[in-house]
Amino acid sequence: MYRLNIWLRGHPWVRDLPLYALFVFMRPMSAPPGVPHAVLLIPYLFLLPLFWRRRYPRIAAALIIAGVIAQYSTDVWAFDRGRGDLALAVVLFTLVKRGDRRFAAVVAGCALALDIGWAVVWGVAAQNIPTAFLAGLPLHIAAWALGEFFRAREKLTAEEGARAELAASEEKAQARAAVAEERTRIARELHDVLAHSMSVIVLNAEGAKLIRHQDPESVDRTLDTISRTGRDALAELRRLLEVLHAGEAGRSPQPTVTELQALVDQVSTGGRQVDLVVTGEPAELPASAALQVYRIVQEALTNMIKHASADATGRVEVAFGPGGARREVRVEVTNSGGTERPAPALPSSGRGLTGMAQRVEMYHGKLDTGPTEDGGYRVSATLVLEDAA
Template sequence: MPRRLLTDAGLALALLLMTLGPWLASYLMTDQKKAQSLIPVGYAWWVLAGLIMAGLLLRRQSPLLALALAGAGVFGHLISQTKFQLLDLAALPLMMYTVAAGARRRRTAVIVLAALMSLTYVSMLINRVQVDEETLRAEKDAKAAKEGQVIERTVIGSTRPAQAPHWWVDPVVDTSQAALEMWLLLVAAYAVGDGMRSRRAHLAAVEQRTADLAREERQRAALAVAAERTRITRELHDVVAHGMSVMVVQAQGAAAALDRHPERTATALQHVIETGRSSLAEMRRLLAANRTVPAELAPLPGIAAVPALVDQLRSAGMRIELHIDGVPEVVPAAVDLSAYRIVQEALTNTLKHAGPAATAQVTLCFEPERLRVEVLDDGPGPGGGAAGPGPDGPGAGGADGHGSGLRGIAERVTMLGGVLETGQRPGGGFRLGALLPVTG
C-alpha cells in the first residue's frame, strides 16, 4: 500500500510539473508578464489543482471519492479557462480507467462515462458562453466609447434581431469540437479499464476453477484411499476368518486324536501348518499394496481355486459336495475373485456354525450372461448353519444378514450389480445364493 501511494504521489507531482513547465520556462527565459499569460495563477486555479492531485492520490483506496475530487477540479478549470491543461487532460481519463477497472459491474462504469462526458461538455459550454458574453460586452463598451450612446443603441437595435435566431449555433458547434478530444480520451480509458476488469474477472474465475479442481482431486484421492482400505479390510476378513477357522478345527482334531491315534495327529498338524502358511502368504500379498518394496506375491485366487479350497476343508473333516454346471468360461477378474470369496466365506461360516455332522453343497452354474453361486448346508435350524451367529457378532452369518461376513459378500455382489439371497432352509440348514453378471 505505501509503495502504491508513493507511485500515485509521484504521478500527480509529475503531471503538475509538466503542466507548469511552459510557464516556468517562459518565466525564466522571458519577462514575468508574458509568463503569467500562459497559465492561470490565481488562488482558485491552485485550489482546483489541489483537488485534482488529491483525487490522484486516493484513486486506488477510494475510486469514487477520487473521481469526485478530480472531477470537481477539472470541471472547475474547464469553466474558468478556455483550453485543456495537461493536468486536466490526464487526470480525468486516469480516473475513468480506475473506476472502469475496479467496478463490479460494467453498468456502473458506463454510467460514470456518460456522466463525465456530459459534465465535460456542459463545463466547456459554460466557459464558451462566458467568453462570448465578455467579448460582446467589450465590443459594446468600445463602440460606446467611440461613437456615443446613441450610435450604440442604433447598432445594437439593428444587429440583435439578425443575430438572435443563430446566437446559440456557434457555441454549441465549437464546444462539441473542443470536447471531442476529451471524449475520445475518456472512451479509450473506459475501454482499457473494462478490458482490465474482464481480465481480472477471468483470472479470478480460472483460479477459483483451479482451486475447485484441486479440492475435487483431493476428495477423489481420499475416497479412493477409503475404498482401497475397505477392500483390503474385506479381503483380510475373508482370509483370516477362513484360515483361522480351518486351523482351529484341525487343531481340535489333532488334540482329540493325540492319545488314541497318534499317527493322525501329525497329519492334522501338517494341515494346520500348511493352512497357516497359506493364510500368511495371502495376508502379506494384501498388505504389500501399501509398501514400496516389491515382493514375490501369489496371484489372486479365483473360480479355478474353488476345488482346492474344497479339498482343503475336506481334509479338515468337512463333508462337501461340489457341482459345476455348464462350461467354465473366462469371466471378469472382479467376478472371478468375488465368486471365490463368496464360496470361501460361506464354507467358513458352515465350518464354524453348522456343527460337525453338517454337509455342505457348493454349486457353480455358468450361464451365458451370469454366474450362479449357491452354497447349502443341512446344519441345525435358526442359530446354526452357514450363517449362524458366531464370533463376528450376533447374526454374523445369520439369516438376518447383519454379520461382517455376509456384509462383505453383499458389498461384493452390489458392486458387481448382482443379486444376493440368504436365509434359512425350510428343512433346516442355510442357503446362500448369488447371481453375478459376467457381461457389461
C-alpha cells in the first residue's frame, strides 16, 4: 500500500481518471428536443483545461469560467449545469491546495455570480429560483474546504519530513562530535603515555651511558627500568589501539591513583630524587577523576624530565580531601632548579599544558603553572567533584 501511494504521487494523472470518467459519463440535466448529439458533446471540452490544471491552474480556471459563461448563455447547453459546476469546483480545489487563495477567491466570486445568473435566467423554468441558486453552493464550499485540508496535510507532511531530516542531521553531527571527542581523548592519552615513557627511556639511557664504567650494577637497574617502561608503553599503546578499533567495549582498566608510586619510581631512577606525598583516602573517587589525577602527575613529571637539570629534585603532593557533596582533589608537582646545566631539551609537542588544562576543565577546577623562586617549576591543579544528587 505504501509503494502504491508513492507511485500515485509520482503519477497524479492516474488519480484523475475517475474524475475524467465522471465528466464523460455524467448525464445532462435535460436537453432540448431535436438537438444534435454533436452539440451535446461540446461540454466535454471542459476536460481539456482540466488536463493542465496542475501546471497552469490560473489559465485552466480562466478557460473553464469562459466555458461556463458560454454554456449558460445558450439554451442548448444551459441545462447541462452539472459539468460546469463540477469543473469550477475542481479548479477551485486546485487553487486552494496550491495556496493561491487570492485567485481562488476571484474564481469563487465568479462561480457565485454565475450561479446567480443561472438562477435568474434559467431558474424560472425550474419554478424555484432560490433552490436553483443554492444548488451549486455546497459543492464550491466543499471544494474550498477540501483544498484547505489537503494543503494543511501536505504542509504537515513537509514539516515532519523537515524535522526528520533535521533530527537525522543533528544525529550525524552528534556522531561526528563524539568521534572527534574520542579522537581528541585518544590523542591526549597517546601524548601522555608515549611522551612520559619515551622521556623516561631517553633519560635513563643517557644516564646509563654516563655511569656505565663507574657503577655497572646501576646500569643493570637502569636497563631494567628502560625495559619495564618500554613494555608498559607498548601495553598502553595496544590498549588505546583496541579502544580505537573496538570502541568503548574494548577498553581495558585505566591507570588509577594506586599506581602513582610506580609512576614516581620510574622518574626516580638514574640519581634523580622524586618524593610522593599522598594525604586523604581515594575512596569513592570516580574512575574518571582518578585517571585525570594520574595523567596530570604523569604529564608534570614528563615536563620535569624534559626540561629540568639532571640533579633537580621533585615532589609530588596529592590531597584527596574529605568526601561529601563537594570534594576537591589537589595535585601539586614541583621540581627544584638544580645546579647542573640542563640536558638538551627533548622534542615537545606543546600539548602537555593544554592537555592538563582540558583535564582540569572537565571537573570545573583550576590549573596554575609557572617557575618557582629557586629556578624550578610548579604545576598545581584542583579538581572539583560535585555530587549529582
